Amino acid sequence: xxxxxxxxxxxxxxxxxxxxxxxxxxxxxxxxxxxxxxxxxxxxxxxxxxxxxxxxxxxxxxxxxxxxxxxxxxxxxxxxxxxxxxxxxxxxxxxxxxxxxxxxxxxxxxxxxxxxxxxxxxxxxxxxxxxxxxxxxxxxxxxxxxxxxxxxxxxxxxxxxxxxxxxxxxxxxxxxxxxxxxxxxxxxxxxxxxxxxxxxxxxxxxxxxxxxxxxxxxxxxxxxxxxxxxxxxxxxxxxxxxxxxxxxxxxxxxxxxxxxxxxxxxxxxxxxxxxxxxxxxxxxxxxxxxxxxxxxxxxxxxxxxxxxxxxxxxxx
Numbered sequence: 001x002x003x004x005x006x007x008x009x010x011x012x013x014x015x016x017x018x019x020x021x022x023x024x025x026x027x028x029x030x031x032x033x034x035x036x037x038x039x040x041x042x043x044x045x046x047x048x049x050x051x052x053x054x055x056x057x058x059x060x061x062x063x064x065x066x067x068x069x070x071x072x073x074x075x076x077x078x079x080x081x082x083x084x085x086x087x088x089x090x091x092x093x094x095x096x097x098x099x100x101x102x103x104x105x106x107x108x109x110x111x112x113x114x115x116x117x118x119x120x121x122x123x124x125x126x127x128x129x130x131x132x133x134x135x136x137x138x139x140x141x142x143x144x145x146x147x148x149x150x151x152x153x154x155x156x157x158x159x160x161x162x163x164x165x166x167x168x169x170x171x172x173x174x175x176x177x178x179x180x181x182x183x184x185x186x187x188x189x190x191x192x193x194x195x196x197x198x199x200x201x202x203x204x205x206x207x208x209x210x211x212x213x214x215x216x217x218x219x220x221x222x223x224x225x226x227x228x229x230x231x232x233x234x235x236x237x238x239x240x241x242x243x244x245x246x247x248x249x250x251x252x253x254x255x256x257x258x259x260x261x262x263x264x265x266x267x268x269x270x271x272x273x274x275x276x277x278x279x280x281x282x283x284x285x286x287x288x289x290x291x292x293x294x295x296x297x298x299x300x301x302x303x304x305x306x307x308x309x310x311x312x313x314x315x316x
Contacts, residue, residue, distance in 0.1 A: 003186065004185075005129040005134045005183065006183075006207075007182070008136075008181065008184070008212075008215045009117055009179055009182075010180055010218065011166070011172070014114065014115050017180060019226075019233050020218045022236075022237055023218075023221065023225035023233050025237075026241065028214060029240070030244045030247070033244045038247060039061070039063075039244060040062075040063070040245050040249065041245060043058060047087065049087070052089030053089060057085075058085070059084070062083075083097065083098050083099075091112060093109075093111045104189070104190065105192075108187045109185070109207075110184070110185040111182060111185075112124060112183045113181070113182055114183065116180070119181075120183070135208070140169075142212055152220060155167060156168060156169075160226070162226045162227065163222065165222070
């Protein structure tokens with residue numbers, strides 16, 4: 001299991017980012033969906049945790065088969081989805097990712113938000129992450145994939161008309177006010193001989209890119225969400241989920257699926273076609289690696305994880 005801690009600072013307060021995070025995730029998911037791939041929201045409802053208090057629990061299906069590198073495509077079904085389960089008890093969240101037919105693969109992201117510049121070396125209150133496993137990600141200067149570069153999201157030129165913040169300058173984390181940090185402890189495990197190290201390294205690279213892009217967008221879109229109430233952003237989230245789900249479910253007829261009408265979130269049907277797409281060859285290949293295939297249509301009830309240790313299955 002490869003574990004790393006990422007620290008991403010933003011020129012925001014923790015209370016502001018509570019709204020910005022919900023807005024950014026909803027908008028980003030909608031923008032990245034289409035052509036039968038993207039993010040489908042299966043569940044999004046209030047929840048109460050005995051330690052962390054009231055929050056929200058969500059479940060999403062992320063369809064991304066065409067985005068995989070060739071060496072992974074060689075042993076996975078042509079079409080599949082990753083399940084994301086998240087427990088948001090802001091400013092503390094847990095997110096888990098799993099692939100139903102590969103039970104030896106799991107990603108767990110534990111997040112805590114604080115109003116500082118990443119100076120807390122034991123933010124999770126248990127065992128400090130070794131220094132060599134801590135990475136500071138700079139939303140201003142760290143490189144991101146070329147396809148995600150958008151001029152309006154260049155924080156060296158960005159300025160918020162509502163808050164008069166920006167543009168960011170080199171060394172901004174040392175003097176900017178306000179400033180907050182998103183601490184993310186990421187555990188990735190892929191226990192298949194011959195693929196473990198390569199896959200875990202690949203996953204961490206993808207997670208790093210996603211975190212940089214998402215946090216840049218949360219800041220760049222500040223004027224779009226600043227001033228919204230929690231009720232306002234929940235309504236926006238609901239509307240965007242309906243749009244996103246319809247974009248994912250209404251395509252890929254040639255992949256063996258029947259086109260779905262423009263449905264509301266609560267009406268989205270299950271997707272048995274993705275289970276049927278696992279061929280005999282795929283199953284044999286997986287069994288040779290010691291992987292037991294399971295029915296990906298299983299939608300067992302969500303339960304809040306009780307331990308930060310390895311789970312069977314972030315990034316919020």
